[in-house]
Amino acid sequence: MRRRAETGLPGRLARSAAATEGAGPRTDEVADWLAERVRAHRFRVDRIPFAALDGWSFAPDSGNLVHRSGRFFSVEGVGVTVDHGPFPPWQQPIIHQPEVGILGILAKEIDGVLHFLMQAKMEPGNRNLLQLSPTVQATRSNYTKVHKGADVRYLEYFLGPRRGRVLADVLQSEHGSWFLRKANRNVLVETDEDVPPHEDFRWLTLGQIGRLLRLDNLVNMDARTVLAGLPTSSADDRLARALHTDRELLSWITAQRARHEVRVERLPLAEVRGWHRTPTAVERADGRYFRVVAVAVEAGSRETADWTQPLIEPTGRGVTAFLTRRFGGVPHLLVHARVEAGLLDVLELAPTVQYVPENYAHLDPDDRPPFLAEVLAADPRRIRYEAVHSEEGGRFLDAESRYLVVEADPGTPPDPPEGYLWVTPGQLGALAQHARYVNVQARTLLACINAGAVGPL
Amino acid sequence: MRRRAETGLPGRLARSAAATEGAGPRTDEVADWLAERVRAHRFRVDRIPFAALDGWSFAPDSGNLVHRSGRFFSVEGVGVTVDHGPFPPWQQPIIHQPEVGILGILAKEIDGVLHFLMQAKMEPGNRNLLQLSPTVQATRSNYTKVHKGADVRYLEYFLGPRRGRVLADVLQSEHGSWFLRKANRNVLVETDEDVPPHEDFRWLTLGQIGRLLRLDNLVNMDARTVLAGLPTSSADDRLARALHTDRELLSWITAQRARHEVRVERLPLAEVRGWHRTPTAVERADGRYFRVVAVAVEAGSRETADWTQPLIEPTGRGVTAFLTRRFGGVPHLLVHARVEAGLLDVLELAPTVQYVPENYAHLDPDDRPPFLAEVLAADPRRIRYEAVHSEEGGRFLDAESRYLVVEADPGTPPDPPEGYLWVTPGQLGALAQHARYVNVQARTLLACINAGAVGPL
Numbered sequence: 001m002r003r004r005a006e007t008g009l010p011g012r013l014a015r016s017a018a019a020t021e022g023a024g025p026r027t028d029e030v031a032d033w034l035a036e037r038v039r040a041h042r043f044r045v046d047r048i049p050f051a052a053l054d055g056w057s058f059a060p061d062s063g064n065l066v067h068r069s070g071r072f073f074s075v076e077g078v079g080v081t082v083d084h085g086p087f088p089p090w091q092q093p094i095i096h097q098p099e100v101g102i103l104g105i106l107a108k109e110i111d112g113v114l115h116f117l118m119q120a121k122m123e124p125g126n127r128n129l130l131q132l133s134p135t136v137q138a139t140r141s142n143y144t145k146v147h148k149g150a151d152v153r154y155l156e157y158f159l160g161p162r163r164g165r166v167l168a169d170v171l172q173s174e175h176g177s178w179f180l181r182k183a184n185r186n187v188l189v190e191t192d193e194d195v196p197p198h199e200d201f202r203w204l205t206l207g208q209i210g211r212l213l214r215l216d217n218l219v220n221m222d223a224r225t226v227l228a229g230l231p232t233s234s235a236d237d238r239l240a241r242a243l244h245t246d247r248e249l250l251s252w253i254t255a256q257r258a259r260h261e262v263r264v265e266r267l268p269l270a271e272v273r274g275w276h277r278t279p280t281a282v283e284r285a286d287g288r289y290f291r292v293v294a295v296a297v298e299a300g301s302r303e304t305a306d307w308t309q310p311l312i313e314p315t316g317r318g319v320t321a322f323l324t325r326r327f328g329g330v331p332h333l334l335v336h337a338r339v340e341a342g343l344l345d346v347l348e349l350a351p352t353v354q355y356v357p358e359n360y361a362h363l364d365p366d367d368r369p370p371f372l373a374e375v376l377a378a379d380p381r382r383i384r385y386e387a388v389h390s391e392e393g394g395r396f397l398d399a400e401s402r403y404l405v406v407e408a409d410p411g412t413p414p415d416p417p418e419g420y421l422w423v424t425p426g427q428l429g430a431l432a433q434h435a436r437y438v439n440v441q442a443r444t445l446l447a448c449i450n451a452g453a454v455g456p457l
Numbered sequence: 458m459r460r461r462a463e464t465g466l467p468g469r470l471a472r473s474a475a476a477t478e479g480a481g482p483r484t485d486e487v488a489d490w491l492a493e494r495v496r497a498h499r500f501r502v503d504r505i506p507f508a509a510l511d512g513w514s515f516a517p518d519s520g521n522l523v524h525r526s527g528r529f530f531s532v533e534g535v536g537v538t539v540d541h542g543p544f545p546p547w548q549q550p551i552i553h554q555p556e557v558g559i560l561g562i563l564a565k566e567i568d569g570v571l572h573f574l575m576q577a578k579m580e581p582g583n584r585n586l587l588q589l590s591p592t593v594q595a596t597r598s599n600y601t602k603v604h605k606g607a608d609v610r611y612l613e614y615f616l617g618p619r620r621g622r623v624l625a626d627v628l629q630s631e632h633g634s635w636f637l638r639k640a641n642r643n644v645l646v647e648t649d650e651d652v653p654p655h656e657d658f659r660w661l662t663l664g665q666i667g668r669l670l671r672l673d674n675l676v677n678m679d680a681r682t683v684l685a686g687l688p689t690s691s692a693d694d695r696l697a698r699a700l701h702t703d704r705e706l707l708s709w710i711t712a713q714r715a716r717h718e719v720r721v722e723r724l725p726l727a728e729v730r731g732w733h734r735t736p737t738a739v740e741r742a743d744g745r746y747f748r749v750v751a752v753a754v755e756a757g758s759r760e761t762a763d764w765t766q767p768l769i770e771p772t773g774r775g776v777t778a779f780l781t782r783r784f785g786g787v788p789h790l791l792v793h794a795r796v797e798a799g800l801l802d803v804l805e806l807a808p809t810v811q812y813v814p815e816n817y818a819h820l821d822p823d824d825r826p827p828f829l830a831e832v833l834a835a836d837p838r839r840i841r842y843e844a845v846h847s848e849e850g851g852r853f854l855d856a857e858s859r860y861l862v863v864e865a866d867p868g869t870p871p872d873p874p875e876g877y878l879w880v881t882p883g884q885l886g887a888l889a890q891h892a893r894y895v896n897v898q899a900r901t902l903l904a905c906i907n908a909g910a911v912g913p914l
Binding site for chain 1: 696
């Protein structure tokens with residue numbers, strides 16, 4: 001019999017976040033170590049025409065881009081109608097991947113401080129190929145050996161009879177604009193065992209990861225989303241003060257979900273209006289949003305050595321930002337209840353701004369997304385955090401966003417427009433311990449806050 | 458600026474639960490008042506052939522049973538594949554109702570005790586027609602006047618600029634075997650205003666409702682599900698002891714969801730295998746599970762006075778039960794992570810037993826659902842709660858279940874089988890304040906516990 005709430009963990013996480021050096025490599029050596037791991041393997045990614053894909057083809061009837069095994073994922077179509085909001089009904093390609101994957105980070109106390117076992121992992125869509133990743137990052141196809149590759153290292157800590165204590169474990173969505181109802185299991189397990197070392201893995205403190213999150217394209221999306229779910233002391237502190245109570249926040253989310261009637265219909269890719277297929281891409285005539293492309297990959301350190309696969313390539317760099325502001329001395333973030341086609345439950349809490357500016361450049365300034373101009377024009381003295389990060393490099397090619405936390409213009413009125421709400425980082429962190437409240441972009445910024453990458457708010 | 462957690466509410470709810478009489482009618486007069494309301498109106502429900510439905514018809518292409526407005530709901534088909542578990546792929550009719558409705562109870566302190574405004578509401582599927590219902594029980598079609606009916610009384614407390622404080626507000630699923638991804642907003646609002654009385658409404662304490670929940674078919678499903686979401690002191694007490702911590706419980710739910718790969722494909726009703734249509738029913742040759750039928754309704758107190766509609770009619774009475782057992786002196790309930798075709802997120806926590814025994818009578822005893830025989834044969838001295846309740850009478854005809862809380866055989870091993878877990882009522886109550894963790898049948902039994910209808914566990 002135990003208490004329902006464990007009380008020691010938030011303090012241990014705070015100590016790890018305060019440790020900007022640890023028992024493993026020095027923080028300023030990690031980038032060099034990653035560069036060394038790139039050289040140790042032979043990594044190469046080339047764009048290829050769809051006809052050169054091996055095992056992937058467009059299905060004759062639907063035009064869906066599928067793998068001959070019927071597993072992994074497929075690129076299909078979707079038609080979306082939202083009954084509120086600025087957008088008329090639209091159709092788009094979307095990745096369909098019903099499998100639930102595992103993003104797992106193994107933790108261990110070394111010299112009294114929690115360390116996390118991070119992997120130097122190649123993903124074909126990353127511009128720099130290799131980034132700091134969770135201990136385990138595997139689709140069900142990976143770990144059930146559909147592709148007949150090598151075993152997934154350290155998987156035994158996360159599946160079956162566990163060899164450790166669970167610190168966090170939650171199903172989370174990924175990019176709702178590109179994935180149809182995708183979910184991954186985000187899990188942190190602590191072990192007391194001696195863990196066999198491997199040359200592609202290193203133990204780092206939370207504070208070290210926080211420092212590395214200040215650098216561009218170094219900590220991958222999968223690591224960021226797992227770290228967003230940490231039970232930090234601010235997430236746990238239900239006696240902390242905030243503009244709205246937790247109950248009011250839940251009620252606001254419920255009201256936002258009930259307000260939007262979103263109809264999502266799956267379509268054959270061949271029937272998606274406004275998109276056409278060339279030998280090398282599925283794309284729009286106006287070049288907006290994204291393209292579906294194909295690559296060939298050579299890699300020495302993945303479960304399989306060489307393969308080809310489709311990727312989604314966004315047509316511009318995103319800008320993803322929280323506005324922050326103090327109320328009664330307490331920092332708050334401005335969340336946006338954002339509808340995305342692929343989200344299971346209509347909408348999730350997103351950063352204040354989450355757009356590729358080029359996609360809106362043709363609009364009148366008044367029709368452009370709220371707060372985008374304020375973020376783009378922010379006085380550098382108001383920027384509390386800024387770095388470029390990549391989205392999931394296993395599915396997206398050069399999908400980069402500039403992530404920011406920006407102090408709001410103190411002259412703007414404190415009451416946000418419909419669909420926006422001021423919440424504390426602790427409230428957002430508490431929601432991120434449950435499924436499908438906080439979207440993947442907001443989780444990146446929350447991980448930066450949890451790990452101490454963001455300056456004082 | 459306020460504290461994130463409000464602290465006064467659980468105590469106020471406990472006081473209301475302890476008040477078995479209140480400022481309104483005496484508890485033992487409520488059944489008489491309901492009978493009097495039946496007499497005050499002219500209520501009549503008759504079975505009719507589909508051909509006599511007004512505004513409803515089978516669509517020529519799909520065979521779906523639809524309303525000419527395109528609103529309300531439709532009866533369509535669904536094909537389901539679950540990759541774990543005893544069931545081969547199956548197909549079935551299912552209700553498709555994408556609208557989010559409101560189930561709202563208005564609360565008010567009278568003489569220092571919280572009272573709830575309960576309605577005597579007719580629903581055509583209830584055997585006794587009229588039951589105690591939430592203050593507001595309205596689909597979006599209802600309250601946006603698709604059917605050109607009267608205004609929904611007291612709706613203004615729940616929509617738009619609120620005239621009260623929110624005590625609970627959460628989107629919850631309904632029957633996953635009969636509804637495709639249905640959700641209703643379950644909301645409790647407290648007001649300090651004078652509320653204009655109406656003859657079909659009465660103020661009752663939580664304790665009075667608890668006493669009434671011991672009677673058969675008196676408190677309707679919509680009232681029960683709202684009362685399951687109350688922030689009781691046991692739900693809020695994260696320092697209470699339990700067999701598993703809250704974090705372990707969330708991790709177990711995540712693992713159960715990740716373990717099951719469920720594929721649900723919508724089908725035209727005409728193509729659902731194993732079901733056929735007669736002039737009066739869509740049903741199976743073996744008579745199992747349920748039938749789709751049609752009724753004509755005369756009613757004086759609904760928003761519209763007379764109408765026809767389809768209903769789902771289960772072919773037997775259900776048995777829905779929690780096994781309960783003390784660990785370290787603390788009562789626990791045995792929850793089942795139950796996959797249902799229509800649930801948005803694969804599975805929710807269900808009671809230990811939730812079956813119509815007749816549907817399994819043809820199976821060998823070893824193949825029948827776990828714990829069903831134990832509940833059916835339980836020594837009356839081990840029964841802590843027992844009453845017959847109706848499911849949503851607006852969609853289901855004579856859909857009754859015997860709801861029980863039964864002390865587990867002390868001789869059985871404490872480790873439950875895969876898919877089952879012992880949790881405290883407080884832990885279940887905490888989950889019920891979030892969407893889609895606790896299924897509608899488990900919420901009925903949780904409401905009985907919250908309102909004091911269940912004897913000491």
